[in-house]
Amino acid sequence: MARTAPHAEGMSWTDPACPVARTLDLVGDRWSLLIIRDAMDGARAFTDFQHRTGIARNILTDRLRRLVERGLLDRQTAPTGRRQNYVLTEAGRDLFTVIVAARQWGERHAFAPDETHSVLVDESGLPLPELRPTDAHGRPVDVDTTSVLHDR
Template sequence: MQRTDFSKMACSIARTLDVIGEPWSPLILRDVWVGMSRFEQLQADLGISRKVLTERLNHLVDHGVLERRPYDNRPRYEYVLTPKGSELVDLLMVMVGWGDKHLAGEAGPPVLYRHHACGEISSVELSCANCGKPMHANDVDVLAGPGSAV
């Protein structure tokens, strides 16, 4: 079955989904972010088939989200986040906040995050890049931008 190509749509959400919109990619990014950089580590943690993991890793490398680096004389590689990939992890951290709030249940969140700057356990909050105030869906108007299809 042919997958829909979202990359040509005049929508940043669609274009982002073209890169990480299937379920394995965000989980691979999460694992690389927390230090699992080798194919075998990723496969063991995710329980993903070698074929699917290879396809996903190649896709993420092709989109500049991960970088493949050789780590021994055989053709073996480790995967590291690029700056573009690190920015995608920011998106995943926002997803974590939603999941912790709505899906963690009585046990609470499975992972906590300590902020380097203040040393406190915290969560990601969206704020306006201009004024610093909270910025949520009901706080904005959606306007056509320069790349709009309209």
């Protein structure tokens, strides 16, 4: 299935040939990723995002605008017709693996072993297994067994 790029017309890329840099240019600040996280967890209205993150209204307004402009959220009129709701686009939903990877990294490196934290569970209530990249044959890979091909 062909994927469409988020709306990025007029973007000034930090490193135009690097997919990591482009991703961070689109969603690399903490507020944007927390908004995406909360949208994945059911937040829809401006007040939902504000209450969950504690973000200042002006910053939230700016980040929601950017996420809509960049094609990661869609703005829709709420059923009441009185406010706007924000819903993930396909590109926004595709950040799920990024959010899970960040969560799991945080579980390993940002908490003491006995410190409590929230847990992401599957439909049966079990925690998700640790994400691990694999090669084309399903074998685990890491920083020592991969390399970047430039100018592709």
